[in-house]
Amino acid sequence: MANKPAPDASRRSERSRRAIFDAALALVGEVGYDKLTIEGIAARAGVGKQTIYRWWPSKAAVLLDAFGSVVEEYDQEGLPDTGDLAADLKTVLRATADEFDDAAWQAPYRALAAAGANDEELSRTFVGRLMEPGTRVYVDRLRAAQEAGELDPDIDVRIGAEMLLSPFSQRWLMRTGELSHAFVDTLVDQVLRGLRPRA
Amino acid sequence: MANKPAPDASRRSERSRRAIFDAALALVGEVGYDKLTIEGIAARAGVGKQTIYRWWPSKAAVLLDAFGSVVEEYDQEGLPDTGDLAADLKTVLRATADEFDDAAWQAPYRALAAAGANDEELSRTFVGRLMEPGTRVYVDRLRAAQEAGELDPDIDVRIGAEMLLSPFSQRWLMRTGELSHAFVDTLVDQVLRGLRPRA
Amino acid sequence: MANKPAPDASRRSERSRRAIFDAALALVGEVGYDKLTIEGIAARAGVGKQTIYRWWPSKAAVLLDAFGSVVEEYDQEGLPDTGDLAADLKTVLRATADEFDDAAWQAPYRALAAAGANDEELSRTFVGRLMEPGTRVYVDRLRAAQEAGELDPDIDVRIGAEMLLSPFSQRWLMRTGELSHAFVDTLVDQVLRGLRPRA
Amino acid sequence: MANKPAPDASRRSERSRRAIFDAALALVGEVGYDKLTIEGIAARAGVGKQTIYRWWPSKAAVLLDAFGSVVEEYDQEGLPDTGDLAADLKTVLRATADEFDDAAWQAPYRALAAAGANDEELSRTFVGRLMEPGTRVYVDRLRAAQEAGELDPDIDVRIGAEMLLSPFSQRWLMRTGELSHAFVDTLVDQVLRGLRPRA
DNA sequence: ACATAAACGAGACGGTACGTCAGGTCTTTCA
DNA sequence: TGAAAGACCTGACGTACCGTCTCGTTTATGT
Numbered sequence: 001m002a003n004k005p006a007p008d009a010s011r012r013s014e015r016s017r018r019a020i021f022d023a024a025l026a027l028v029g030e031v032g033y034d035k036l037t038i039e040g041i042a043a044r045a046g047v048g049k050q051t052i053y054r055w056w057p058s059k060a061a062v063l064l065d066a067f068g069s070v071v072e073e074y075d076q077e078g079l080p081d082t083g084d085l086a087a088d089l090k091t092v093l094r095a096t097a098d099e100f101d102d103a104a105w106q107a108p109y110r111a112l113a114a115a116g117a118n119d120e121e122l123s124r125t126f127v128g129r130l131m132e133p134g135t136r137v138y139v140d141r142l143r144a145a146q147e148a149g150e151l152d153p154d155i156d157v158r159i160g161a162e163m164l165l166s167p168f169s170q171r172w173l174m175r176t177g178e179l180s181h182a183f184v185d186t187l188v189d190q191v192l193r194g195l196r197p198r199a
Numbered sequence: 200m201a202n203k204p205a206p207d208a209s210r211r212s213e214r215s216r217r218a219i220f221d222a223a224l225a226l227v228g229e230v231g232y233d234k235l236t237i238e239g240i241a242a243r244a245g246v247g248k249q250t251i252y253r254w255w256p257s258k259a260a261v262l263l264d265a266f267g268s269v270v271e272e273y274d275q276e277g278l279p280d281t282g283d284l285a286a287d288l289k290t291v292l293r294a295t296a297d298e299f300d301d302a303a304w305q306a307p308y309r310a311l312a313a314a315g316a317n318d319e320e321l322s323r324t325f326v327g328r329l330m331e332p333g334t335r336v337y338v339d340r341l342r343a344a345q346e347a348g349e350l351d352p353d354i355d356v357r358i359g360a361e362m363l364l365s366p367f368s369q370r371w372l373m374r375t376g377e378l379s380h381a382f383v384d385t386l387v388d389q390v391l392r393g394l395r396p397r398a
Numbered sequence: 399m400a401n402k403p404a405p406d407a408s409r410r411s412e413r414s415r416r417a418i419f420d421a422a423l424a425l426v427g428e429v430g431y432d433k434l435t436i437e438g439i440a441a442r443a444g445v446g447k448q449t450i451y452r453w454w455p456s457k458a459a460v461l462l463d464a465f466g467s468v469v470e471e472y473d474q475e476g477l478p479d480t481g482d483l484a485a486d487l488k489t490v491l492r493a494t495a496d497e498f499d500d501a502a503w504q505a506p507y508r509a510l511a512a513a514g515a516n517d518e519e520l521s522r523t524f525v526g527r528l529m530e531p532g533t534r535v536y537v538d539r540l541r542a543a544q545e546a547g548e549l550d551p552d553i554d555v556r557i558g559a560e561m562l563l564s565p566f567s568q569r570w571l572m573r574t575g576e577l578s579h580a581f582v583d584t585l586v587d588q589v590l591r592g593l594r595p596r597a
Numbered sequence: 598m599a600n601k602p603a604p605d606a607s608r609r610s611e612r613s614r615r616a617i618f619d620a621a622l623a624l625v626g627e628v629g630y631d632k633l634t635i636e637g638i639a640a641r642a643g644v645g646k647q648t649i650y651r652w653w654p655s656k657a658a659v660l661l662d663a664f665g666s667v668v669e670e671y672d673q674e675g676l677p678d679t680g681d682l683a684a685d686l687k688t689v690l691r692a693t694a695d696e697f698d699d700a701a702w703q704a705p706y707r708a709l710a711a712a713g714a715n716d717e718e719l720s721r722t723f724v725g726r727l728m729e730p731g732t733r734v735y736v737d738r739l740r741a742a743q744e745a746g747e748l749d750p751d752i753d754v755r756i757g758a759e760m761l762l763s764p765f766s767q768r769w770l771m772r773t774g775e776l777s778h779a780f781v782d783t784l785v786d787q788v789l790r791g792l793r794p795r796a
Numbered sequence: 797a798c799a800t801a802a803a804c805g806a807g808a809c810g811g812t813a814c815g816t817c818a819g820g821t822c823t824t825t826c827a
Numbered sequence: 828t829g830a831a832a833g834a835c836c837t838g839a840c841g842t843a844c845c846g847t848c849t850c851g852t853t854t855a856t857g858t
Contacts, residue, residue: 011829033317037818048831053820114313116373118232123374131373156385159366162376163390166365167358174315174330175322177361186355191362194393210808210850236839247810252841409803409855431715437844446805451846512711514771516630521772529771554783557764560774561788564763565756572713572728573720575759584753589760592791608824608834636813645836650815797858804853810846817840826831 012055019045020052021066028063029104033111036063060115060122067108068129079141085150088141089188090181093168097179100172113173135161142195152197163191206253218244219251220265227262228303232310235262259314259321266307267328278340284349287340288387292367296378299371312372334360341394351396362390405452417443418450419464426461427502431509434461458513458520465506466527477539483548486539487586491566495577498570511571533559540593550595561589604651616642617649618663625660626701630708633660657712657719664705665726676738682747685738686785687778690765694776697769710770732758739792749794760788 023044028036038059042049056062080088099105112130116123142157151157167187171177222243227235237258241248255261279287298304311329315322341356350356366386370376421442426434436457440447454460478486497503510528514521540555549555565585569575620641625633635656639646653659677685696702709727713720739754748754764784768774 013830016830038820039818042831046831048833049820050822050832051830054829110316113373114316117309117313117316120374127373127375131375135375155389159382159385159389162366162369163362163386166367166369167361168365170361170365170369174312174326175319176326176330176334183358186358187362190354190358190393192393194389194391198392207807210806212809215809237841238839241810245810247808247812248841249811249843250809253808406802409801411803411854414804435844436846440805444805446803446807447846448806448848449804452803508714511771512714515707515711515714518772525771525773529773533773553787557780557783557787560764560767561760561784564767565759566763568759568763568767572710572724573717574724574728574732581756584756585760588752588756588791590791592787592789596790605833608832610835613835634813635815639836643836645834645838646815647817647837648835651834799858800856802854802856804851806850806852807848808850809848812843812845814841814843817838819837819839820835821837822833822835824832824834827829 013051016045016047016051017055019047020062021069023047024059024062024066025070025104025108028111029107032107033063033114036111038062058122060112060119063108063115064112064122064126064129067112071130078137081141081144085141085145086188086192089138089164089192090185093164093184093188094181097168097181097184100179110173135165138165149197151195155195160191160195163194164188211254212250215244215246215250216254218246219261220268222246223258223261223265224269224303224307227310228306231306232262232313235310237261257321259311259318262307262314263311263321263325263328266311270329278336280340280343284340284344285387285391288337288363288391289384292363292383292387293380296367296380296383299378309372334364337364348396350394354394356394359390359394362393363387410453411449414443414445414449415453417445418460419467421445422457422460422464423468423502423506426509427505430505431461431512434509436460456520458510458517461506461513462510462520462524462527465510469528477535479539479542483539483543484586484590487536487562487590488583491562491582491586492579495566495579495582498577508571533563536563547595549593553593555593558589558593561592562586609652610648613642613644613648614652616644617659618666620644621656621659621663622667622701622705625708626704629704630660630711633708635659655719657709657716660705660712661709661719661723661726664709668727676734678738678741682738682742683785683789686735686761686789687782690761690781690785691778694765694778694781697776707770732762735762746794748792752792754792757788757792760791761785 020041023041024036027040027044031040036059038049038052041047041059041062042052052062056065079092082088112122112126116126138161139157142151142160145151146153146155146157151160164187168179168184171183172179177183219240222240223235226239226243230239235258237248237251240246240258240261241251251261255264278291281287299308311321311325315325337360338356341350341354341359344350345352345354345356350359363386367378367383370382371378376382418439421439422434425438425442429438434457436447436450439445439457439460440450450460454463477490480486510520510524514524536559537555540549540558543549544551544553544555549558562585566577566582569581570577575581617638620638621633624637624641628637633656635646635649638644638656638659639649649659653662676689679685697706709719709723713723735758736754739748739752739757742748743750743752743754748757761784765776765781768780769776774780
C-alpha cells in the first residue's frame with residue numbers, strides 16, 4: 001500500500017505551477033492533444049519533468065487543472081431571467097455557440113472530453129468540475145420556470161436540460177452538424193413545446 | 200506532392216485483414232485504446248507491421264475499419280412500426296441501452312468517439328459510417344409518423360431525433376448519468392410531447 | 399538436403415544480368431557498400447528482386463561478379479620484361495598506384511575486401527578470382543629474374559612478391575599512407591636489395 | 598548546423614559503458630559483425646538503446662571503443678633488444694602469429710579493419726589508435742638497429758617495418774596464406790637482407 | 797505455329813533492426 | 828529540501844530491407 005510520500009504542497013512553487021498551465025494550454029492549441037507531451041510542457045515551462053510528475057499523474061490531469069483554472073475565472077452567475085424563458089435560452093445558447101468556435105477553447109475542451117471517454121476516473125473529474133456547473137444553471141433556470149408555472153409540474157427538468165444541451169454539445173463534439181443560430185432557435189422551441197403545461 | 204504509389208488492393212491478403220481486425224478488437228477490449236499499439240496488433244495477428252501501415256494510416260483507422268466491419272453485419276433494418284410511436288421508441292432505446300453495457304462494444308466505440316473528437320478527418324468517417332446510419336432510422340421513423348399525422352408537420356424531425364439520441368449517447372459517453380429504462384421512458388415521453396401536433 | 403531445384407542457366411536473361419551488374423557498380427559508387435541493397439539494385443536495374451535471389455546468394459556475391467566481369471576484361475598479360483627488373487616494377491606499380499585513385503575502382507574493391515574479411519567463403523573467391531591473378535604476374539616476373547640469375551636462387555619469390563605488394567595494398571586499404579611515386583620507388587629498391595644475389 | 602546539445606559526459610554511467618563493451622565484444626565473437634546489432638548489444642548489456650546512441654554514432658564506433666579499451670591494457674612496452682635483431686623479430690612475430698589465431702581477437706579486429714575500409718573517418722581512428730602503436734614499436738626497434746649500425750643508414754625504416762608487417766597482416770586479413778613460423782622466419786630473413794648495410 | 801514451362805517484373809507478405817521520441821524513475825547540483 | 832537538469836531503462840513509433848512467396852507476362856524452345 002505505502003504510497004509515495006506525498007510532497008509538501010505548502011512548499012510548492014506557484015511560479016512553476018503557472019508556467020506549467022500556460023505551457024500546457026499553449027501547446028495543446030499548437031500541436032494538439034496527441035502530440036502534447038510532458039517533456040514538451042516541461043521544456044516550454046522551463047521546468048524539470050519531475051516537477052510535473054510530482055504533482056500530476058498524467059498529461060490529462062495537467063491539462064484538466066490548467067483548463068479548469070482558466071474556466072473557473074468565468075464564474076458562472078446563472079442564466080438571465082427576463083421572464084421569457086425561450087428568449088433567455090436562445091440568447092445564452094447562441095452566445096455559447098459562438099464561443100465554442102474559439103480555437104483556444106476547442107483544443108483543450110475536445111481533448112479532455114476525448115480523454116474522459118476512455119478514462120472513467122478522469123471523466124468524473126472533468127464532468128464534475130467543468131461540465132456539471134454549466135449544466136446546473138440550465139437546470140436551475142428550468143426549475144425556476146417550472147415553479148413559476150411556465151413548465152409542466154410533472155416534467156423532469158434535468159432531462160429537460162439534457163434535451164437542450166446534449167444535442168448542442170453532441171453536434172459540436174462529433175461535428176455532426178453546425179451550431180447555427182437557426183439550429184439553436186429550433187432546438188429551443190421544440191424542446192420547450194414538450195415541457196410546457198398541457199393545454 | 201508525389202505520394203507513395205498506392206498498393207495493389209487486388210493482391211491484398213484477406214487472411215491478414217481479418218486477423219488484424221480480430222486482434223485490434225480483442226486488444227482494445229483487453230488493454231484499452233491508449234495502450235493499443237500497432238506493434239501489439241501486428242504481433243497478435245501474426246502479421247508484419249508493414250502490412251498494417253500499408254493499408255491504414257493510424258491505429259484509429261484500423262479500429263474504425265475493424266469495428267465497422269462488425270457493426271455492418273448488424274445491417275440496420277429500420278425501426279419497428281407498430282403504430283404506437285412512443286412504444287416503438289422505448290422498445291428500441293431500452294434494447295440499445297442494454298447493448299451499450301456490453302464491454303465488447305464499449306471499448307471500440309468510446310475509443311473511436313474520443314479519437315474523432317481530436318481528429319476531424321476521422322470523425323467524419325466515424326460519424327458517416329457508424330453513427331449516421333443509426334440516426335437515420337430514427338429520423339425515418341419520425342418522418343413516417345409525421346406523414347401519418349402523429350407528429351406536427353412543422354417539426355424538424357432531424358432535430359427531433361437528436362433530442363432523443365443525444366441525451367442518450369451523451370450520458371453514456373461522458374458517464375453523466377445512467378441509462379436506465381426509467382430514463383429512456385421519461386426521455387421519450389418528454390421529447391414526443393414536443394413533437395406532437397398542437398391541440 | 400534436397401536443395402532448391404537449380405534454375406536453368408541456359409534460359410537466363412543476359413539483359414537482366416548486365417543490368418544488374420551495371421546497377422550494382424553504379425550504386426556502390428554512389429551510396430557505398432553499406433547502403434547498397436538488393437532492393438536498390440533491383441529497382442535501378444528494372445528487375446524483380448527474385449531475379450537477383452535466383453542467381454546470387456548475397457549482395458557481396460552480386461558485386462563480386464559485377465566487379466569481376468569488369469576486371470577480367472583487363473586481361474592480365476604479364477609484366478613487361480625489359481631486362482631491368484627494378485625499372486619494370488617501378489613502372490607498373492606507379493601505374494597501379496595512379497589507377498587505385500580512380501573512384502570507380504575504389505568503392506567495389508574496398509567493399510569486397512572488407513566483406514571478405516568477415517566472410518571466409520567470399521574471401522576465397524575474391525582472392526582467387528581477383529587478387530591472385532594480379533599477384534601471380536609479379537611472382538612470375540620474379541621467378542624469371544631468379545632464373546636469369548638476377549635474384550638469389552635461395553629466395554622465396556612468393557614472399558618476395560608479398561613484400562612488394564602487401565605494403566602497397568595495405569597502405570591503400572587502411573589508408574595508412576600515401577601511394578606516391580617516391581614511396582613506390584623506395585619500396586622497390588629496398589625489397590630488391592633483399593632479393594639480389596649476395597655479393 | 599545547430600547540432601544536438603552534447604550530452605554531459607560527467608554524468609555518464611561507467612557501469613553502462615562497461616556493460617556495453619562486454620556485450621559488444623561477446624556478441625561480435627558469437628554472431629559476427631554483420632549480425633551484430635545495436636539492439637542486440639543493448640539487450641545483452643541490459644541497457645537502453647538510447648544510451649548507446651547517446652554516446653556512439655554507429656556499431657563500428659562502439660566496437661572500436663570496446664576493443665580499444667581491451668587492447669590498451671596490453672600496454673605496448675617496445676620490442677625486446679637482445680642485440681640480435683633477426684632473432685628478436687622472429688620471436689615477436691611468431692608470438693603475434695599465434696595470438697592472431699585467438700578467436701576473441703579475430704572477430705573484432707577483422708570487423709574493424711573491414712568497416713574501416715569503407716569508412717574513412719573510422720579507419721583513421723582505427724589505424725591511429727590500434728594499428729599505429731603496434732607499428733611504431735617495430736619502427737623504433739629498426740631505428741635503434743640502424744643507429745647501432747646494424748642497418749644501412751640510407752634505409753627508410755618506416756617502409757622497412759611495412760615490408761615486415763604488411764605481408765603478415767595481409768595474409769591474415771585476406772586469408773591469402775598461413776601464418777606459420779616458417780613463413781615468419783623466411784619473411785624476416787628476406788626483409789633484413791634488404792636493410793643491412795651493403796658489403 | 798503453337799503449347800508449355802521456365803524466367804521474368806512486380807510487389808505483398810512475415811519479419812528484424814533501424815534511429816527517434818517520449819514515458820516515468822533516479823541522481824546530481826544548485827539556490 | 829524543492830526544483831532544474833538530464834541520464835537512464837523501457838517500449839512504441841514509422842521506415843527500410845530482408846528473403847520468400849505468389850501473381851500475371853514474356854520468351855524460347857521442342858514437338
